[in-house]
Amino acid sequence: MNVVQRAYRYRFYPTAEQETILSQTFGCARFVYNHFLRVRTDAFYQEQRRIGYNETAKLLTKLKQQPDMAFLQEVSNVVLQQSLRNLDAAFKNFLQGRAQYPTFKKKHGKQSVRYTRSGFRWKDGQIYLAKMDEPLNIRWSRSFKGEPSSVTVSKDTVGRYFISILVEEEIKPLPVVNKMVGIDLGLKDAVILSEEEKIPNPSYLRKAERKLARAQRRLAKKQKGSKNRAKARLKVARLHAKIADSRKDWAHKLTSRLVNENQVLAVESLQVKNMVKNPNLAKAISDVGWADITRLLEYKANWYGRTFVQIDKFYPSSKRCSTCGHILDTLTLDVRSWTCPECGAEHCRDVNAAKNILSAGLAILAGADALRLHEKSTAGHAGA
Incomplete structure:
Protein backbone atom coordinates (compact mmCIF):
# COMPACT_ATOMS: atom_id res chain seq x y z
CA MET A 1 0.00 0.00 0.00
CA ASN A 2 1.20 3.50 -0.85
CA VAL A 3 0.22 6.26 1.59
CA VAL A 4 -0.18 9.52 -0.32
CA GLN A 5 -1.61 12.98 0.11
CA ARG A 6 -4.53 13.10 -2.30
CA ALA A 7 -6.76 16.04 -3.19
CA TYR A 8 -10.43 15.62 -4.09
CA ARG A 9 -11.95 18.53 -5.97
CA TYR A 10 -15.66 19.31 -5.93
CA ARG A 11 -17.88 22.09 -7.08
CA PHE A 12 -20.05 23.81 -4.48
CA TYR A 13 -22.80 26.40 -4.47
CA PRO A 14 -22.58 29.00 -1.68
CA THR A 15 -25.55 30.84 -0.24
CA ALA A 16 -25.75 34.62 -0.62
CA GLU A 17 -24.31 35.05 2.88
CA GLN A 18 -21.50 32.56 2.25
CA GLU A 19 -20.71 34.25 -1.06
CA THR A 20 -20.31 37.58 0.73
CA ILE A 21 -17.99 36.05 3.35
CA LEU A 22 -15.95 34.31 0.66
CA SER A 23 -15.68 37.56 -1.32
CA GLN A 24 -14.31 39.32 1.77
CA THR A 25 -11.94 36.43 2.45
CA PHE A 26 -10.61 36.38 -1.12
CA GLY A 27 -10.12 40.14 -1.03
CA CYS A 28 -8.27 40.14 2.30
CA ALA A 29 -6.03 37.23 1.32
CA ARG A 30 -5.21 38.97 -1.97
CA PHE A 31 -4.52 42.25 -0.16
CA VAL A 32 -2.15 40.57 2.32
CA TYR A 33 -0.32 38.73 -0.45
CA ASN A 34 0.13 41.87 -2.57
CA HIS A 35 1.01 44.09 0.41
CA PHE A 36 3.80 41.86 1.63
CA LEU A 37 4.99 41.13 -1.89
CA ARG A 38 5.66 44.87 -2.11
CA VAL A 39 7.30 44.89 1.33
CA ARG A 40 9.59 41.98 0.46
CA THR A 41 10.39 43.43 -2.97
CA ASP A 42 11.37 46.81 -1.53
CA ALA A 43 13.52 45.15 1.13
CA PHE A 44 15.19 42.92 -1.45
CA TYR A 45 16.00 45.56 -4.09
CA GLN A 46 16.30 48.75 -2.04
CA GLU A 47 17.79 47.54 1.23
CA GLN A 48 19.51 44.35 -0.06
CA ARG A 49 17.98 42.19 2.65
CA ARG A 50 15.61 39.28 2.63
CA ILE A 51 12.45 39.03 4.69
CA GLY A 52 11.11 35.59 5.54
CA TYR A 53 7.75 34.23 6.67
CA ASN A 54 8.33 34.81 10.40
CA GLU A 55 9.03 38.51 9.94
CA THR A 56 6.03 39.04 7.66
CA ALA A 57 3.82 37.23 10.19
CA LYS A 58 4.89 39.74 12.86
CA LEU A 59 4.30 42.63 10.48
CA LEU A 60 0.83 41.26 9.70
CA THR A 61 -0.07 41.37 13.41
CA LYS A 62 0.93 45.04 13.55
CA LEU A 63 -0.86 45.76 10.28
CA LYS A 64 -4.17 44.38 11.61
CA GLN A 65 -3.96 46.72 14.62
CA GLN A 66 -4.02 49.82 12.43
CA PRO A 67 -7.46 51.56 12.41
CA ASP A 68 -7.73 51.65 8.61
CA MET A 69 -6.94 47.91 8.41
CA ALA A 70 -9.74 46.73 10.69
CA PHE A 71 -11.32 44.84 7.77
CA LEU A 72 -8.56 42.24 8.04
CA GLN A 73 -9.99 41.12 11.39
CA GLU A 74 -13.34 40.27 9.83
CA VAL A 75 -11.99 37.13 8.12
CA SER A 76 -10.26 34.01 9.41
CA ASN A 77 -6.67 34.63 10.45
CA VAL A 78 -5.81 31.12 9.20
CA VAL A 79 -6.40 32.25 5.62
CA LEU A 80 -4.18 35.32 6.01
CA GLN A 81 -1.34 33.25 7.49
CA GLN A 82 -1.63 30.78 4.60
CA SER A 83 -1.43 33.68 2.18
CA LEU A 84 1.92 34.62 3.73
CA ARG A 85 3.07 31.00 3.44
CA ASN A 86 2.09 30.96 -0.22
CA LEU A 87 4.11 34.12 -0.79
CA ASP A 88 7.09 32.61 1.01
CA ALA A 89 6.85 29.48 -1.16
CA ALA A 90 6.69 31.66 -4.29
CA PHE A 91 9.92 33.44 -3.28
CA LYS A 92 11.66 30.13 -2.53
CA ASN A 93 10.68 28.79 -5.95
CA PHE A 94 12.05 31.95 -7.56
CA LEU A 95 15.34 31.89 -5.64
CA GLN A 96 15.83 28.19 -6.49
CA GLY A 97 15.17 28.76 -10.18
CA ARG A 98 11.88 26.85 -10.36
CA ALA A 99 9.66 29.85 -11.14
CA GLN A 100 9.68 33.48 -12.15
CA TYR A 101 9.54 36.37 -9.70
CA PRO A 102 6.19 36.49 -7.83
CA THR A 103 3.56 38.78 -9.35
CA PHE A 104 0.66 40.67 -7.83
CA LYS A 105 -2.70 38.90 -7.70
CA LYS A 106 -5.53 40.47 -9.69
CA LYS A 107 -9.06 41.13 -8.55
CA HIS A 108 -10.58 39.64 -11.70
CA GLY A 109 -8.28 36.61 -11.85
CA LYS A 110 -8.72 33.24 -10.18
CA GLN A 111 -9.23 33.58 -6.42
CA SER A 112 -8.03 30.95 -3.96
CA VAL A 113 -7.66 30.59 -0.18
CA ARG A 114 -6.50 27.69 1.96
CA TYR A 115 -7.88 26.63 5.33
CA THR A 116 -5.81 24.40 7.59
CA ARG A 117 -7.40 22.16 10.24
CA SER A 118 -8.07 25.04 12.65
CA GLY A 119 -9.92 27.00 9.96
CA PHE A 120 -12.75 24.57 9.20
CA ARG A 121 -14.86 21.81 10.76
CA TRP A 122 -15.56 18.35 9.31
CA LYS A 123 -18.78 17.15 10.92
CA ASP A 124 -21.27 14.49 9.78
CA GLY A 125 -19.83 14.46 6.29
CA GLN A 126 -20.17 18.24 5.91
CA ILE A 127 -17.62 21.06 5.86
CA TYR A 128 -18.09 24.25 7.87
CA LEU A 129 -15.64 27.05 7.06
CA ALA A 130 -14.54 29.62 9.63
CA LYS A 131 -16.96 32.55 10.06
CA MET A 132 -19.79 30.46 8.56
CA ASP A 133 -22.70 28.90 10.46
CA GLU A 134 -24.03 26.71 7.63
CA PRO A 135 -22.16 23.90 5.84
CA LEU A 136 -21.12 24.29 2.23
CA ASN A 137 -23.52 22.91 -0.38
CA ILE A 138 -21.00 20.60 -2.04
CA ARG A 139 -21.85 18.46 -5.06
CA TRP A 140 -20.29 15.19 -3.89
CA SER A 141 -19.32 13.58 -7.20
CA ARG A 142 -17.16 10.89 -5.54
CA SER A 143 -16.36 9.69 -2.06
CA PHE A 144 -13.13 9.56 -0.06
CA LYS A 145 -11.97 7.92 3.15
CA GLY A 146 -10.43 9.62 6.15
CA GLU A 147 -10.65 13.15 7.49
CA PRO A 148 -9.51 16.26 5.60
CA SER A 149 -6.24 17.80 6.75
CA SER A 150 -6.81 21.03 4.81
CA VAL A 151 -9.19 22.47 2.25
CA THR A 152 -8.64 24.98 -0.53
CA VAL A 153 -11.57 27.07 -1.71
CA SER A 154 -11.33 28.71 -5.11
CA LYS A 155 -13.39 30.77 -7.52
CA ASP A 156 -12.49 30.73 -11.20
CA THR A 157 -12.83 33.59 -13.68
CA VAL A 158 -16.25 32.31 -14.72
CA GLY A 159 -17.59 32.61 -11.17
CA ARG A 160 -17.69 28.89 -10.34
CA TYR A 161 -16.77 27.83 -6.81
CA PHE A 162 -14.65 24.75 -6.09
CA ILE A 163 -13.29 23.11 -2.96
CA SER A 164 -10.22 20.88 -2.94
CA ILE A 165 -10.08 18.52 0.04
CA LEU A 166 -6.69 17.10 1.02
CA VAL A 167 -6.71 13.68 2.70
CA GLU A 168 -4.13 11.04 3.51
CA GLU A 169 -5.05 7.87 1.68
CA GLU A 170 -3.76 4.37 1.11
CA ILE A 171 -3.63 3.43 -2.56
CA LYS A 172 -3.41 -0.19 -3.62
CA PRO A 173 -0.85 -0.79 -6.41
CA LEU A 174 -2.21 -2.06 -9.70
CA PRO A 175 -1.58 -5.70 -10.70
CA VAL A 176 1.78 -6.22 -12.40
CA VAL A 177 1.55 -6.41 -16.20
CA ASN A 178 4.20 -7.60 -18.65
CA LYS A 179 4.08 -4.53 -20.85
CA ILE A 311 15.46 10.10 -20.59
CA ASP A 312 18.05 12.82 -20.94
CA LYS A 313 16.91 15.84 -22.98
CA PHE A 314 20.02 15.57 -25.22
CA TYR A 315 19.38 11.95 -26.18
CA PRO A 316 19.05 11.78 -30.03
CA SER A 317 15.79 9.82 -30.04
CA SER A 318 14.69 10.94 -33.50
CA LYS A 319 18.09 10.73 -35.25
CA ARG A 320 19.01 7.30 -33.89
CA CYS A 321 18.04 4.16 -35.81
CA SER A 322 16.04 1.96 -33.44
CA THR A 323 17.15 -1.12 -35.43
CA CYS A 324 20.95 -0.79 -35.64
CA GLY A 325 21.75 2.28 -33.49
CA HIS A 326 23.18 4.43 -36.28
CA ILE A 327 22.87 8.19 -35.60
CA LEU A 328 22.26 10.68 -38.39
CA ASP A 329 24.34 13.83 -38.50
CA THR A 330 21.29 16.02 -39.08
CA LEU A 331 17.54 15.57 -39.23
CA THR A 332 15.40 18.65 -39.83
CA LEU A 333 11.90 19.01 -38.41
CA ASP A 334 10.21 18.82 -41.81
CA VAL A 335 11.49 15.25 -42.37
CA ARG A 336 8.78 12.96 -40.98
CA SER A 337 10.22 9.65 -42.25
CA TRP A 338 13.70 8.48 -43.18
CA THR A 339 15.72 5.44 -44.20
CA CYS A 340 18.75 4.34 -42.21
CA PRO A 341 21.87 4.53 -44.44
CA GLU A 342 23.53 1.80 -42.36
CA CYS A 343 20.92 -1.00 -42.28
CA GLY A 344 18.26 0.25 -44.70
CA ALA A 345 15.46 0.23 -42.14
CA GLU A 346 12.61 2.63 -42.88
CA HIS A 347 11.42 4.76 -39.98
CA CYS A 348 8.50 6.97 -39.13
CA ARG A 349 10.26 9.76 -37.27
CA ASP A 350 7.97 9.79 -34.20
CA VAL A 351 7.50 6.03 -33.85
CA ASN A 352 11.27 5.53 -34.15
CA ALA A 353 11.77 8.16 -31.42
CA ALA A 354 9.29 6.37 -29.13
CA LYS A 355 11.12 3.05 -29.60
CA ASN A 356 14.46 4.70 -28.79
CA ILE A 357 12.95 6.37 -25.73
CA LEU A 358 11.82 2.98 -24.43
CA SER A 359 15.28 1.44 -25.05
CA ALA A 360 17.02 4.35 -23.32
CA GLY A 361 14.60 4.19 -20.40
CA LEU A 362 15.21 0.47 -19.91
CA ALA A 363 18.96 1.10 -20.06
CA ILE A 364 18.65 3.69 -17.29
CA LEU A 365 16.62 1.32 -15.15
CA ALA A 366 19.20 -1.39 -15.72
CA GLY A 367 21.91 0.94 -14.43
CA ALA A 368 23.59 1.50 -17.79
CA ASP A 369 23.20 5.26 -17.62
CA ALA A 370 25.98 5.79 -20.14
CA LEU A 371 23.80 4.28 -22.84
CA ARG A 372 21.26 7.08 -22.55
CA LEU A 373 23.79 9.80 -23.33
CA HIS A 374 25.59 10.81 -26.45
CA GLU A 375 28.07 13.58 -27.02
CA LYS A 376 26.14 16.84 -26.98
CA SER A 377 27.98 18.02 -30.05
CA THR A 378 26.31 15.34 -32.14
CA ALA A 379 23.13 14.76 -30.16
CA GLY A 380 21.36 18.11 -30.19
CA HIS A 381 18.07 18.54 -28.41
CA ALA A 382 15.60 15.69 -28.13
CA GLY A 383 13.46 15.53 -31.24
CA ALA A 384 15.88 17.64 -33.30
Whole structure:
Protein backbone atom coordinates (compact mmCIF):
# COMPACT_ATOMS: atom_id res chain seq x y z
CA MET A 1 0.00 0.00 0.00
CA ASN A 2 1.20 3.50 -0.85
CA VAL A 3 0.22 6.26 1.59
CA VAL A 4 -0.18 9.52 -0.32
CA GLN A 5 -1.61 12.98 0.11
CA ARG A 6 -4.53 13.10 -2.30
CA ALA A 7 -6.76 16.04 -3.19
CA TYR A 8 -10.43 15.62 -4.09
CA ARG A 9 -11.95 18.53 -5.97
CA TYR A 10 -15.66 19.31 -5.93
CA ARG A 11 -17.88 22.09 -7.08
CA PHE A 12 -20.05 23.81 -4.48
CA TYR A 13 -22.80 26.40 -4.47
CA PRO A 14 -22.58 29.00 -1.68
CA THR A 15 -25.55 30.84 -0.24
CA ALA A 16 -25.75 34.62 -0.62
CA GLU A 17 -24.31 35.05 2.88
CA GLN A 18 -21.50 32.56 2.25
CA GLU A 19 -20.71 34.25 -1.06
CA THR A 20 -20.31 37.58 0.73
CA ILE A 21 -17.99 36.05 3.35
CA LEU A 22 -15.95 34.31 0.66
CA SER A 23 -15.68 37.56 -1.32
CA GLN A 24 -14.31 39.32 1.77
CA THR A 25 -11.94 36.43 2.45
CA PHE A 26 -10.61 36.38 -1.12
CA GLY A 27 -10.12 40.14 -1.03
CA CYS A 28 -8.27 40.14 2.30
CA ALA A 29 -6.03 37.23 1.32
CA ARG A 30 -5.21 38.97 -1.97
CA PHE A 31 -4.52 42.25 -0.16
CA VAL A 32 -2.15 40.57 2.32
CA TYR A 33 -0.32 38.73 -0.45
CA ASN A 34 0.13 41.87 -2.57
CA HIS A 35 1.01 44.09 0.41
CA PHE A 36 3.80 41.86 1.63
CA LEU A 37 4.99 41.13 -1.89
CA ARG A 38 5.66 44.87 -2.11
CA VAL A 39 7.30 44.89 1.33
CA ARG A 40 9.59 41.98 0.46
CA THR A 41 10.39 43.43 -2.97
CA ASP A 42 11.37 46.81 -1.53
CA ALA A 43 13.52 45.15 1.13
CA PHE A 44 15.19 42.92 -1.45
CA TYR A 45 16.00 45.56 -4.09
CA GLN A 46 16.30 48.75 -2.04
CA GLU A 47 17.79 47.54 1.23
CA GLN A 48 19.51 44.35 -0.06
CA ARG A 49 17.98 42.19 2.65
CA ARG A 50 15.61 39.28 2.63
CA ILE A 51 12.45 39.03 4.69
CA GLY A 52 11.11 35.59 5.54
CA TYR A 53 7.75 34.23 6.67
CA ASN A 54 8.33 34.81 10.40
CA GLU A 55 9.03 38.51 9.94
CA THR A 56 6.03 39.04 7.66
CA ALA A 57 3.82 37.23 10.19
CA LYS A 58 4.89 39.74 12.86
CA LEU A 59 4.30 42.63 10.48
CA LEU A 60 0.83 41.26 9.70
CA THR A 61 -0.07 41.37 13.41
CA LYS A 62 0.93 45.04 13.55
CA LEU A 63 -0.86 45.76 10.28
CA LYS A 64 -4.17 44.38 11.61
CA GLN A 65 -3.96 46.72 14.62
CA GLN A 66 -4.02 49.82 12.43
CA PRO A 67 -7.46 51.56 12.41
CA ASP A 68 -7.73 51.65 8.61
CA MET A 69 -6.94 47.91 8.41
CA ALA A 70 -9.74 46.73 10.69
CA PHE A 71 -11.32 44.84 7.77
CA LEU A 72 -8.56 42.24 8.04
CA GLN A 73 -9.99 41.12 11.39
CA GLU A 74 -13.34 40.27 9.83
CA VAL A 75 -11.99 37.13 8.12
CA SER A 76 -10.26 34.01 9.41
CA ASN A 77 -6.67 34.63 10.45
CA VAL A 78 -5.81 31.12 9.20
CA VAL A 79 -6.40 32.25 5.62
CA LEU A 80 -4.18 35.32 6.01
CA GLN A 81 -1.34 33.25 7.49
CA GLN A 82 -1.63 30.78 4.60
CA SER A 83 -1.43 33.68 2.18
CA LEU A 84 1.92 34.62 3.73
CA ARG A 85 3.07 31.00 3.44
CA ASN A 86 2.09 30.96 -0.22
CA LEU A 87 4.11 34.12 -0.79
CA ASP A 88 7.09 32.61 1.01
CA ALA A 89 6.85 29.48 -1.16
CA ALA A 90 6.69 31.66 -4.29
CA PHE A 91 9.92 33.44 -3.28
CA LYS A 92 11.66 30.13 -2.53
CA ASN A 93 10.68 28.79 -5.95
CA PHE A 94 12.05 31.95 -7.56
CA LEU A 95 15.34 31.89 -5.64
CA GLN A 96 15.83 28.19 -6.49
CA GLY A 97 15.17 28.76 -10.18
CA ARG A 98 11.88 26.85 -10.36
CA ALA A 99 9.66 29.85 -11.14
CA GLN A 100 9.68 33.48 -12.15
CA TYR A 101 9.54 36.37 -9.70
CA PRO A 102 6.19 36.49 -7.83
CA THR A 103 3.56 38.78 -9.35
CA PHE A 104 0.66 40.67 -7.83
CA LYS A 105 -2.70 38.90 -7.70
CA LYS A 106 -5.53 40.47 -9.69
CA LYS A 107 -9.06 41.13 -8.55
CA HIS A 108 -10.58 39.64 -11.70
CA GLY A 109 -8.28 36.61 -11.85
CA LYS A 110 -8.72 33.24 -10.18
CA GLN A 111 -9.23 33.58 -6.42
CA SER A 112 -8.03 30.95 -3.96
CA VAL A 113 -7.66 30.59 -0.18
CA ARG A 114 -6.50 27.69 1.96
CA TYR A 115 -7.88 26.63 5.33
CA THR A 116 -5.81 24.40 7.59
CA ARG A 117 -7.40 22.16 10.24
CA SER A 118 -8.07 25.04 12.65
CA GLY A 119 -9.92 27.00 9.96
CA PHE A 120 -12.75 24.57 9.20
CA ARG A 121 -14.86 21.81 10.76
CA TRP A 122 -15.56 18.35 9.31
CA LYS A 123 -18.78 17.15 10.92
CA ASP A 124 -21.27 14.49 9.78
CA GLY A 125 -19.83 14.46 6.29
CA GLN A 126 -20.17 18.24 5.91
CA ILE A 127 -17.62 21.06 5.86
CA TYR A 128 -18.09 24.25 7.87
CA LEU A 129 -15.64 27.05 7.06
CA ALA A 130 -14.54 29.62 9.63
CA LYS A 131 -16.96 32.55 10.06
CA MET A 132 -19.79 30.46 8.56
CA ASP A 133 -22.70 28.90 10.46
CA GLU A 134 -24.03 26.71 7.63
CA PRO A 135 -22.16 23.90 5.84
CA LEU A 136 -21.12 24.29 2.23
CA ASN A 137 -23.52 22.91 -0.38
CA ILE A 138 -21.00 20.60 -2.04
CA ARG A 139 -21.85 18.46 -5.06
CA TRP A 140 -20.29 15.19 -3.89
CA SER A 141 -19.32 13.58 -7.20
CA ARG A 142 -17.16 10.89 -5.54
CA SER A 143 -16.36 9.69 -2.06
CA PHE A 144 -13.13 9.56 -0.06
CA LYS A 145 -11.97 7.92 3.15
CA GLY A 146 -10.43 9.62 6.15
CA GLU A 147 -10.65 13.15 7.49
CA PRO A 148 -9.51 16.26 5.60
CA SER A 149 -6.24 17.80 6.75
CA SER A 150 -6.81 21.03 4.81
CA VAL A 151 -9.19 22.47 2.25
CA THR A 152 -8.64 24.98 -0.53
CA VAL A 153 -11.57 27.07 -1.71
CA SER A 154 -11.33 28.71 -5.11
CA LYS A 155 -13.39 30.77 -7.52
CA ASP A 156 -12.49 30.73 -11.20
CA THR A 157 -12.83 33.59 -13.68
CA VAL A 158 -16.25 32.31 -14.72
CA GLY A 159 -17.59 32.61 -11.17
CA ARG A 160 -17.69 28.89 -10.34
CA TYR A 161 -16.77 27.83 -6.81
CA PHE A 162 -14.65 24.75 -6.09
CA ILE A 163 -13.29 23.11 -2.96
CA SER A 164 -10.22 20.88 -2.94
CA ILE A 165 -10.08 18.52 0.04
CA LEU A 166 -6.69 17.10 1.02
CA VAL A 167 -6.71 13.68 2.70
CA GLU A 168 -4.13 11.04 3.51
CA GLU A 169 -5.05 7.87 1.68
CA GLU A 170 -3.76 4.37 1.11
CA ILE A 171 -3.63 3.43 -2.56
CA LYS A 172 -3.41 -0.19 -3.62
CA PRO A 173 -0.85 -0.79 -6.41
CA LEU A 174 -2.21 -2.06 -9.70
CA PRO A 175 -1.58 -5.70 -10.70
CA VAL A 176 1.78 -6.22 -12.40
CA VAL A 177 1.55 -6.41 -16.20
CA ASN A 178 4.20 -7.60 -18.65
CA LYS A 179 4.08 -4.53 -20.85
CA MET A 180 6.32 -1.50 -21.37
CA VAL A 181 5.95 1.59 -23.50
CA GLY A 182 8.06 4.44 -24.81
CA ILE A 183 6.24 7.75 -25.22
CA ASP A 184 7.16 10.46 -27.70
CA LEU A 185 5.34 13.79 -27.48
CA GLY A 186 4.33 15.68 -30.59
CA LEU A 187 2.04 18.37 -31.97
CA LYS A 188 -0.05 16.81 -34.76
CA ASP A 189 -0.18 13.59 -32.76
CA ALA A 190 -0.01 14.49 -29.08
CA VAL A 191 1.35 11.11 -27.99
CA ILE A 192 3.17 8.51 -30.09
CA LEU A 193 3.77 5.11 -28.51
CA SER A 194 6.57 2.64 -29.20
CA GLU A 195 3.82 0.16 -30.16
CA GLU A 196 3.28 2.40 -33.24
CA GLU A 197 0.00 3.81 -31.93
CA LYS A 198 -0.54 7.50 -32.56
CA ILE A 199 -2.97 9.46 -30.37
CA PRO A 200 -4.14 12.62 -32.17
CA ASN A 201 -3.94 16.03 -30.58
CA PRO A 202 -7.53 17.10 -29.77
CA SER A 203 -6.55 20.75 -30.41
CA TYR A 204 -9.26 22.23 -28.22
CA LEU A 205 -7.88 25.76 -28.51
CA ARG A 206 -7.61 25.64 -32.30
CA LYS A 207 -11.19 24.39 -32.63
CA ALA A 208 -12.49 27.23 -30.48
CA GLU A 209 -10.29 29.98 -31.97
CA ARG A 210 -12.99 31.55 -34.15
CA LYS A 211 -15.50 31.81 -31.30
CA LEU A 212 -12.78 33.05 -28.96
CA ALA A 213 -11.55 35.69 -31.42
CA ARG A 214 -15.10 36.96 -31.97
CA ALA A 215 -15.74 37.17 -28.22
CA GLN A 216 -12.43 38.97 -27.64
CA ARG A 217 -13.18 41.53 -30.37
CA ARG A 218 -16.52 42.29 -28.77
CA LEU A 219 -14.85 42.65 -25.40
CA ALA A 220 -12.27 45.07 -26.81
CA LYS A 221 -15.03 47.37 -28.09
CA LYS A 222 -16.84 47.66 -24.76
CA GLN A 223 -16.34 50.68 -22.52
CA LYS A 224 -14.18 49.99 -19.50
CA GLY A 225 -16.13 49.77 -16.27
CA SER A 226 -19.46 49.19 -18.01
CA LYS A 227 -21.83 46.30 -17.33
CA ASN A 228 -21.66 45.24 -20.97
CA ARG A 229 -17.90 44.91 -20.67
CA ALA A 230 -18.35 42.69 -17.60
CA LYS A 231 -20.76 40.48 -19.56
CA ALA A 232 -18.37 40.28 -22.52
CA ARG A 233 -15.45 39.44 -20.22
CA LEU A 234 -17.51 36.61 -18.73
CA LYS A 235 -18.18 35.14 -22.19
CA VAL A 236 -14.46 35.11 -22.97
CA ALA A 237 -13.71 33.53 -19.59
CA ARG A 238 -16.31 30.81 -20.20
CA LEU A 239 -14.71 29.86 -23.51
CA HIS A 240 -11.27 29.67 -21.89
CA ALA A 241 -12.69 27.58 -19.02
CA LYS A 242 -14.33 25.15 -21.45
CA ILE A 243 -11.06 24.71 -23.34
CA ALA A 244 -9.09 24.15 -20.13
CA ASP A 245 -11.65 21.70 -18.72
CA SER A 246 -11.73 19.68 -21.95
CA ARG A 247 -7.94 19.52 -22.14
CA LYS A 248 -7.65 18.47 -18.50
CA ASP A 249 -10.30 15.77 -18.88
CA TRP A 250 -8.59 14.38 -22.00
CA ALA A 251 -5.16 14.36 -20.32
CA HIS A 252 -6.46 12.55 -17.23
CA LYS A 253 -8.20 9.85 -19.29
CA LEU A 254 -5.17 9.34 -21.52
CA THR A 255 -2.63 9.11 -18.69
CA SER A 256 -4.86 6.81 -16.63
CA ARG A 257 -5.13 4.46 -19.58
CA LEU A 258 -1.35 4.41 -20.15
CA VAL A 259 -0.63 3.79 -16.46
CA ASN A 260 -3.22 1.00 -16.29
CA GLU A 261 -1.87 -0.79 -19.35
CA ASN A 262 1.91 -0.55 -18.82
CA GLN A 263 4.33 -1.52 -16.08
CA VAL A 264 7.15 0.73 -17.33
CA LEU A 265 6.61 4.15 -18.89
CA ALA A 266 9.57 5.89 -20.53
CA VAL A 267 9.08 9.51 -21.56
CA GLU A 268 11.30 12.08 -23.22
CA SER A 269 12.35 15.08 -21.14
CA LEU A 270 11.37 18.37 -22.77
CA GLN A 271 12.22 21.94 -21.78
CA VAL A 272 8.69 23.21 -22.34
CA LYS A 273 9.35 26.64 -20.78
CA ASN A 274 12.13 27.26 -23.28
CA MET A 275 10.23 25.78 -26.23
CA VAL A 276 7.20 28.05 -25.80
CA LYS A 277 9.49 31.05 -26.34
CA ASN A 278 9.36 30.15 -30.04
CA PRO A 279 6.55 32.40 -31.36
CA ASN A 280 5.77 29.97 -34.19
CA LEU A 281 5.18 26.98 -31.90
CA ALA A 282 4.12 28.52 -28.57
CA LYS A 283 0.37 28.30 -29.18
CA ALA A 284 0.50 24.72 -30.46
CA ILE A 285 2.73 23.55 -27.59
CA SER A 286 0.50 25.19 -24.99
CA ASP A 287 -2.60 23.69 -26.58
CA VAL A 288 -1.35 20.10 -26.43
CA GLY A 289 -0.20 20.36 -22.79
CA TRP A 290 3.04 18.34 -22.75
CA ALA A 291 3.95 19.43 -19.22
CA ASP A 292 0.57 18.31 -17.84
CA ILE A 293 0.80 14.93 -19.56
CA THR A 294 4.25 14.27 -18.12
CA ARG A 295 3.25 15.46 -14.64
CA LEU A 296 0.13 13.28 -14.57
CA LEU A 297 2.03 10.22 -15.80
CA GLU A 298 4.70 10.64 -13.13
CA TYR A 299 2.46 10.96 -10.07
CA LYS A 300 -0.01 8.30 -11.23
CA ALA A 301 2.83 5.87 -11.89
CA ASN A 302 4.20 6.51 -8.40
CA TRP A 303 0.77 6.04 -6.87
CA TYR A 304 -0.05 2.76 -8.55
CA GLY A 305 3.29 0.97 -8.42
CA ARG A 306 4.38 1.61 -11.99
CA THR A 307 7.89 2.59 -13.06
CA PHE A 308 8.25 6.04 -14.61
CA VAL A 309 11.54 7.13 -16.21
CA GLN A 310 12.54 10.20 -18.19
CA ILE A 311 15.46 10.10 -20.59
CA ASP A 312 18.05 12.82 -20.94
CA LYS A 313 16.91 15.84 -22.98
CA PHE A 314 20.02 15.57 -25.22
CA TYR A 315 19.38 11.95 -26.18
CA PRO A 316 19.05 11.78 -30.03
CA SER A 317 15.79 9.82 -30.04
CA SER A 318 14.69 10.94 -33.50
CA LYS A 319 18.09 10.73 -35.25
CA ARG A 320 19.01 7.30 -33.89
CA CYS A 321 18.04 4.16 -35.81
CA SER A 322 16.04 1.96 -33.44
CA THR A 323 17.15 -1.12 -35.43
CA CYS A 324 20.95 -0.79 -35.64
CA GLY A 325 21.75 2.28 -33.49
CA HIS A 326 23.18 4.43 -36.28
CA ILE A 327 22.87 8.19 -35.60
CA LEU A 328 22.26 10.68 -38.39
CA ASP A 329 24.34 13.83 -38.50
CA THR A 330 21.29 16.02 -39.08
CA LEU A 331 17.54 15.57 -39.23
CA THR A 332 15.40 18.65 -39.83
CA LEU A 333 11.90 19.01 -38.41
CA ASP A 334 10.21 18.82 -41.81
CA VAL A 335 11.49 15.25 -42.37
CA ARG A 336 8.78 12.96 -40.98
CA SER A 337 10.22 9.65 -42.25
CA TRP A 338 13.70 8.48 -43.18
CA THR A 339 15.72 5.44 -44.20
CA CYS A 340 18.75 4.34 -42.21
CA PRO A 341 21.87 4.53 -44.44
CA GLU A 342 23.53 1.80 -42.36
CA CYS A 343 20.92 -1.00 -42.28
CA GLY A 344 18.26 0.25 -44.70
CA ALA A 345 15.46 0.23 -42.14
CA GLU A 346 12.61 2.63 -42.88
CA HIS A 347 11.42 4.76 -39.98
CA CYS A 348 8.50 6.97 -39.13
CA ARG A 349 10.26 9.76 -37.27
CA ASP A 350 7.97 9.79 -34.20
CA VAL A 351 7.50 6.03 -33.85
CA ASN A 352 11.27 5.53 -34.15
CA ALA A 353 11.77 8.16 -31.42
CA ALA A 354 9.29 6.37 -29.13
CA LYS A 355 11.12 3.05 -29.60
CA ASN A 356 14.46 4.70 -28.79
CA ILE A 357 12.95 6.37 -25.73
CA LEU A 358 11.82 2.98 -24.43
CA SER A 359 15.28 1.44 -25.05
CA ALA A 360 17.02 4.35 -23.32
CA GLY A 361 14.60 4.19 -20.40
CA LEU A 362 15.21 0.47 -19.91
CA ALA A 363 18.96 1.10 -20.06
CA ILE A 364 18.65 3.69 -17.29
CA LEU A 365 16.62 1.32 -15.15
CA ALA A 366 19.20 -1.39 -15.72
CA GLY A 367 21.91 0.94 -14.43
CA ALA A 368 23.59 1.50 -17.79
CA ASP A 369 23.20 5.26 -17.62
CA ALA A 370 25.98 5.79 -20.14
CA LEU A 371 23.80 4.28 -22.84
CA ARG A 372 21.26 7.08 -22.55
CA LEU A 373 23.79 9.80 -23.33
CA HIS A 374 25.59 10.81 -26.45
CA GLU A 375 28.07 13.58 -27.02
CA LYS A 376 26.14 16.84 -26.98
CA SER A 377 27.98 18.02 -30.05
CA THR A 378 26.31 15.34 -32.14
CA ALA A 379 23.13 14.76 -30.16
CA GLY A 380 21.36 18.11 -30.19
CA HIS A 381 18.07 18.54 -28.41
CA ALA A 382 15.60 15.69 -28.13
CA GLY A 383 13.46 15.53 -31.24
CA ALA A 384 15.88 17.64 -33.30
